[in-house]
Amino acid sequence: MALLRHAARVAWKDLRIELRSREIVYTMAFFGGAVPGMLWVAIALAGTIGLGRAFDRERENDTMRALLLAPVPRLAVFLGKAIATTVLVLAVAVVCAPMLAWLLDAPLFAYPGPLVLVVVLGAVGIAVIGSVFAATLLKVRSRDVLLPVILYPLLVPLFVAGTSSTSAQVAEFPNLDAAWYWIEFLGIYDSAFLVLSVWVFESLVIE
């Protein structure tokens, strides 16, 4: 419980800063608005930009060191950052999805359960995979270039699963079996990376 309490503290700190500056939401909303009909492209761009900015903030006054120095499990720092990123990516999805449904007259909300689940799992995957690499690259000078280069290949299966599941739901003849298959795939993919990230996070962030 202490781990989750500390993770929640780190996440709340990130969200509070974001609510004040609104840098990430504005940037992410721009991409969400600029690419209507491409929900997953918007989520991908929003996630990468959001991650980069959220970790850049930790670099500005070397505050990541303050978090890592705190007597809380270092895992709580990782979870806190991942939770905050998930919330921000979901906020973009909440804005983009109705826009997409309205602009393209797509039956996006015909099956709200699977849609919510696939988007949540997508956001969690981006946040988990992204947080561990963004934290690792924090001290690297060319991190802005390296982060997408490292991140996108790992996120490709996630986006394939996300778009496949969404397509199966909005097709003229919806295929819910296929939609759930990809949702299960996403669940397994997220779980595998969550376990891996939890395992390696501390050794990656200590110099």
Next chain:
Amino acid sequence: MAGIDRVEIRKLAKRYGSERALAGVTLDLAAGSMCALLGHNGAGKTTLLGIVSTLVRQTGGTVAYRSNGAEVTGAAVRREIGMLAHASLCYGELTARENLALIAGLYEVDGSAAALDGALDRVGLDRKAWDRAARTYSRGMLQRLALARALLTRPSLLLLDEPFTGLDRDGALSLGRQLGALRDAGAIVVVVTHDLEAIADRADHVAILRRGQLVFEERGAYTYEQLKDVYHRHAN
């Protein structure tokens, strides 16, 4: 736990690729002492502080933290460390009070308004600035907030990297007094500085690093002139 009362550094080594930052440093830090860690830029001082703070992993040697003879490890060590680094370690978008409240929460120490205000008062941060975003602070104000952050948790091992940077004369004197008081209260204080005047007559343990090696170590009080002489003889 009573707090860390001894740090034993043995044959500490650190390499960054082919660069040697530390080579076999052995040093003991004891409770109730203030160690001035001196040396030119690149001598390895910040790396040594980084390893002692648990934020940098050594490539060789050991650092043992003891409390009443028993070894302390992991989060229990971090709980006892207060750190003042080159950067403030504070969030620019948060106010001074919010920054301290975050730290109080993470360290699970008293985060009441009275405790936070008391911490800000002790470092002399202008009251009008307490509820302003820290990004609007001057370098000196940020340094005071960083000090309040470091002292809030009542650390028994205080690691300070150039703590006098950005402070005016009054601020530097006040910081020197506070560090002396912490040392007298039983804390281990380690100060990395090039400001020999600020640390003279306060440090009772001097260690000088040169190219990653400990080239001088002695316990005792030093006047500014003595410290300057020792520094020029060993650091060059």
